[in-house]
Amino acid sequence: xxxxxxxxxxxxxxxxxxxxxxxxxxxxxxxxxxxxxxxxxxxxxxxxxxxxxxxxxxxxxxxxxxxxxxxxxxxxxxxxxxxxxxxxxxxxxxxxxxxxxxxxxxxxxxxxxxxxxxxxxxxxxxxxxxxxxxxxxxxxxxxxxxxxxxxxxxxxxxxxxxxxxxxxxxxxxxxxxxxxxxxxxxxxxxxxxxxxxxxxxxxxxxxxxxxxxxxxxxxxxxxxxxxxxxxxxxxxxxxxxxxxxxxxxxxxxxxxxxxxxxxxxxxxxxxxxxxxxxxx
Amino acid sequence: xxxxxxxxxxxxxxxxxxxxxxxxxxxxxxxxxxxxxxxxxxxxxxxxxxxxxxxxxxxxxxxxxxxxxxxxxxxxxxxxxxxxxxxxxxxxxxxxxxxxxxxxxxxxxxxxxxxxxxxxxxxxxxxxxxxxxxxxxxxxxxxxxxxxxxxxxxxxxxxxxxxxxxxxxxxxxxxxxxxxxxxxxxxxxxxxxxxxxxxxxxxxxxxxx
Amino acid sequence: xxxxxxxxxxxxxxxxxxxxxxxxxxxxxxxxxxxxxxxxxxxxxxxxxxxxxxxxxxxxxxxxxxxxxxxxxxxxxxxxxxxxxxxxxxxxxxxxxxxxxxxxxxxxxxxxxxxxxxxxxxxxxxxxxxxxxxxxxxxxxxxxxxxxxxxxxxxxxxxxxxxxxxxxxxxxxxxxxxxxxxxxxxxxxxxxxxxxxxxxxxxxxxxxxxxxxxxxxxxxxxxxxxxxxxxxxxxxxxxxxxxxxxxxxxxxxxxxxxxxxxxxxxxxxxxxxxxxxxxxxxxxxxxxxxxxxxxxxxxxxxxxxxxxxxxxxxxxxxxxxxxxxxxxxxxxxxxxxxxxxxxxxxxxxxxxxxxxxxxxxxxxxxxxxxxxxxxxxxxxxxx
Numbered sequence: 099x100x101x102x103x104x105x106x107x108x109x110x111x112x113x114x115x116x117x118x119x120x121x122x123x124x125x126x127x128x129x130x131x132x133x134x135x136x137x138x139x140x141x142x143x144x145x146x147x148x149x150x151x152x153x154x155x156x157x158x159x160x161x162x163x164x165x166x167x168x169x170x171x172x173x174x175x176x177x178x179x180x181x182x183x184x185x186x187x188x189x190x191x192x193x194x195x196x197x198x199x200x201x202x203x204x205x206x207x208x209x210x211x212x213x214x215x216x217x218x219x220x221x222x223x224x225x226x227x228x229x230x231x232x233x234x235x236x237x238x239x240x241x242x243x244x245x246x247x248x249x250x251x252x253x254x255x256x257x258x259x260x261x262x263x264x265x266x267x268x269x270x271x272x273x274x275x276x277x278x279x280x281x282x283x284x285x286x287x288x289x290x291x292x293x294x295x296x297x298x299x300x301x302x303x304x305x306x307x308x309x310x311x312x313x314x315x316x317x318x319x320x321x322x323x324x325x326x327x328x329x330x331x332x333x334x335x336x337x338x339x340x341x342x343x344x345x346x347x348x349x350x351x352x353x354x355x356x357x358x359x360x361x362x363x364x365x366x367x368x369x370x371x372x373x374x375x376x377x378x
Numbered sequence: 379x380x381x382x383x384x385x386x387x388x389x390x391x392x393x394x395x396x397x398x399x400x401x402x403x404x405x406x407x408x409x410x411x412x413x414x415x416x417x418x419x420x421x422x423x424x425x426x427x428x429x430x431x432x433x434x435x436x437x438x439x440x441x442x443x444x445x446x447x448x449x450x451x452x453x454x455x456x457x458x459x460x461x462x463x464x465x466x467x468x469x470x471x472x473x474x475x476x477x478x479x480x481x482x483x484x485x486x487x488x489x490x491x492x493x494x495x496x497x498x499x500x501x502x503x504x505x506x507x508x509x510x511x512x513x514x515x516x517x518x519x520x521x522x523x524x525x526x527x528x529x530x531x532x533x534x535x536x537x538x539x540x541x542x543x544x545x546x547x548x549x550x551x552x553x554x555x556x557x558x559x560x561x562x563x564x565x566x567x568x569x570x571x572x573x574x575x576x577x578x579x580x581x582x583x584x585x586x587x
Numbered sequence: 588x589x590x591x592x593x594x595x596x597x598x599x600x601x602x603x604x605x606x607x608x609x610x611x612x613x614x615x616x617x618x619x620x621x622x623x624x625x626x627x628x629x630x631x632x633x634x635x636x637x638x639x640x641x642x643x644x645x646x647x648x649x650x651x652x653x654x655x656x657x658x659x660x661x662x663x664x665x666x667x668x669x670x671x672x673x674x675x676x677x678x679x680x681x682x683x684x685x686x687x688x689x690x691x692x693x694x695x696x697x698x699x700x701x702x703x704x705x706x707x708x709x710x711x712x713x714x715x716x717x718x719x720x721x722x723x724x725x726x727x728x729x730x731x732x733x734x735x736x737x738x739x740x741x742x743x744x745x746x747x748x749x750x751x752x753x754x755x756x757x758x759x760x761x762x763x764x765x766x767x768x769x770x771x772x773x774x775x776x777x778x779x780x781x782x783x784x785x786x787x788x789x790x791x792x793x794x795x796x797x798x799x800x801x802x803x804x805x806x807x808x809x810x811x812x813x814x815x816x817x818x819x820x821x822x823x824x825x826x827x828x829x830x831x832x833x834x835x836x837x838x839x840x841x842x843x844x845x846x847x848x849x850x851x852x853x854x855x856x857x858x859x860x861x862x863x864x865x866x867x868x869x870x871x872x873x874x875x876x877x878x879x880x881x882x883x884x885x886x887x888x889x890x891x892x893x894x895x896x897x898x899x900x901x902x903x904x905x906x907x908x909x910x911x912x913x914x915x916x917x918x919x920x921x922x923x924x925x926x927x928x929x930x931x932x933x934x935x936x937x938x939x940x941x942x943x944x945x946x947x948x949x950x951x952x953x954x955x956x957x958x959x960x961x962x963x964x965x966x967x968x969x970x
Binding site for chain 2: 627628629630706707708709710713716717720723724727731775777780781783784785786787788804806807808810811812815816819832833836837838839840841842843844846847851855856869870872873875876877879890892895897900901907908909911912913915919923924927928930931934935938
Binding site for chain 1: 507
């Protein structure tokens with residue numbers, strides 16, 4: 099019975115090592131479990147796919163480095179999708195610590211499609227005052243962001259001549275790790291200016307976004323790493339991109355991590371019942 | 379006096395902000411903007427106090443050689459280096475602050491802290507998830523369905539599992555959450571009312587005088 | 588001829604086949620064009636509504652005539668039948684007309700009646716909120732008054748709060764400190780205010796028992812308030828000399844750096860008790876699990892529904908949602924605070940009744956003869 103006692107109290111360091119190894123293993127040697135895309139990701143994909151070429155997709159980067167592994171793949175896949183279809187991309191953010199992440203995306207992704215900063219993509223940066231920023235953008239983007247993130251006046255950027263205010267944008271996607279995030283875009287941009295809005299959220303907060311899908315306020319939703327992976331698969335299936343798919347690669351790790359936790363819980367329970375019977 | 383002034387400010391501001399919610403007139407909108415701007419300004423002053431506390435706390439720890447005092451040296455050095463770089467070379471894109479401190483320190487450090495969650499979830503789940511009662515057993519089954527349904531491996535075990543997981547999340551889970559949220563919202567309003575009316579004075583340092 | 592054919596082919600690539608029909612028959616002008624001052628707003632806005640007379644129009648043109656003369660201000664998609672003009676000045680009269688455009692034809696509607704925009708003093712769409720607020724406030728105030736008159740009010744046991752006394756006592760026996768994390772929210776969050784209220788009670792007990800208290804802060808304003816509260820509580824407990832300036836301190840406003848610092852603090856100091864009360868985000872489990880490994884008794888509480896499961900898993904006691912708000916009433920047993928709890932419960936009852944009635948009305952409104960119920964339902968929605 100000592101065996102079950104030991105199983106009840108596995109040293110946490112052993113758990114951590116097993117977890118660590120099983121997360122790293124599929125990253126080095128993918129298992130290829132495959133990702134099938136659910137209806138929510140597909141709705142968002144179809145909505146972005148129906149933006150006419152030459153129009154603009156707004157992406158709000160509302161996350162910081164801590165949720166980067168989970169949410170950045172969504173940002174990259176969305177931008178690739180837009181550029182492959184000659185849709186322009188306008189970026190902004192409600193999180194000051196996310197500014198560098200949007201900058202990274204703007205530097206790395208447009209060149210893959212031969213897109214030029216100022217003509218096909220603009221990054222507005224971050225401004226304090228969440229609701230004031232969104233409402234201001236509804237009136238005139240230049241009032242809120244006289245210059246972009248890099249200090250260029252908006253008038254000097256060709257793309258910004260066609261995009262004066264939120265009504266000139268057929269669709270927006272808010273990628274949010276919490277508050278401020280997509281709910282602010284819903285409250286201020288969607289309800290007031292009728293902006294069509296999709297969202298990307300962390301897995302833990304996904305259930306909170308479901309009601310907005312039911313009411314039709316949100317057009318599509320990417321939930322956590324899986325949502326990112328689903329979008330990457332959709333983008334690749336239509337041959338919009340051949341880039342490495344970090345979220346798809348991470349899904350194998352996540353699958354194994356979930357299995358490990360479940361096995362641990364099962365082992366713990368077996369040991370618990372075995373020792374309890376003995377006690378009784 | 380030390381209590382009357384804060385209570386008077388809270389009462390006035392609380393009532394005017396409540397009225398503001400129902401008045402769409404530009405005067406009211408202007409008042410709201412002004413107030414939120416003031417909150418930010420007051421916040422900036424508090425940051426000075428915070429920084430003061432930070433310096434005092436850590437320098438005291440180093441001076442008295444308290445346990446882990448060497449970490450305090452790192453904290454103080456980080457504060458000085460970040461401030462000097464930020465003031466000296468600016469915070470614009472492409473600056474040292476962005477390229478070195480943000481990209482090479484803040485991003486990996488934050489991501490590492492967040493990643494620790496995966497390990498902690500495993501150890502916490504292993505330790506705490508025991509089917510001690512019928513309710514706990516039910517919760518465990520629901521947790522297994524969601525955990526499997528949310529990753530590709532679940533779909534390869536049983537095609538309907540992702541759907542079942544979604545159902546668990548969006549129906550029973552949502553119902554329970556909403557119940558908590560109702561309570562939270564009402565509790566929040568009641569607490570605000572108590573603070574505005576000066577019944578709740580804990581934030582002034584404890585009960586009635 | 589050939590250039591004309593190319594042009595036709597090119598046109599065929601972008602425009603749907605109905606265009607040919609549109610070229611033949613011009614579209615009918617839009618009807619029922621109405622312009623009115625946008626209700627419940629801060630002015631500088633006029634709303635336009637119209638109906639399409641047929642399905643031939645490819646786009647709508649919107650023309651405004653003001654003091655500066657007529658000007659086409661926007662084009663909109665054929666599916667749209669309303670427009671919000673937010674480039675108008677207050678108290679100036681404007682007229683509008685809308686054109687249906689198809690192929691080379693532009694057919695204008697009759698102008699809508701002239702209208703001026705004005706700001707409103709009361710948002711009528713929020714009457715429902717006002718009524719709900721008045722009912723709720725009345726309930727809370729009524730029960731506070733009855734509590735003042737000495738009516739005995741029952742509050743159910745909250746295990747997490749009963750444990751506070753024991754937790755503080757344990758720290759004294761062990762000679763170890765108590766770590767109190769007032770959450771990562773700002774002072775504007777109700778959870779933070781509730782947490783600060785509890786901090787006052789905990790600090791009083793700590794002073795009485797002569798234990799050590801450590802309060803790391805993430806928000807600089809919360810830090811200043813927390814410091815005053817702890818100081819005041821020590822004074823109230825008759826131990827102002829025992830208050831140590833460095834027991835309440837500011838750590839950093841960076842979320843995970845804060846979590847790392849508090850983790851480090853717990854690992855080094857091995858506290859007897861940890862309190863995690865207030866607003867928490869993803870760091871909740873990072874804090875609670877580290878605390879659990881150091882062997883401390885842990886009392887957590889938050890109104891953040893996402894983080895509750897983590898606290899319940901890793902802590903000994905967890906205050907769920909409003910239990911956190913009720914804590915200061917529970918701990919201080921002050922009748923006024925207890926009275927407001929009672930009012931809150933009746934408020935919840937009103938909400939439950941509203942939900943039942945609302946659901947019943949929604950179901951009934953699906954019966955064709957009872958569809959007028961859907962008008963009543965509109966009253967419950969907010970804007």
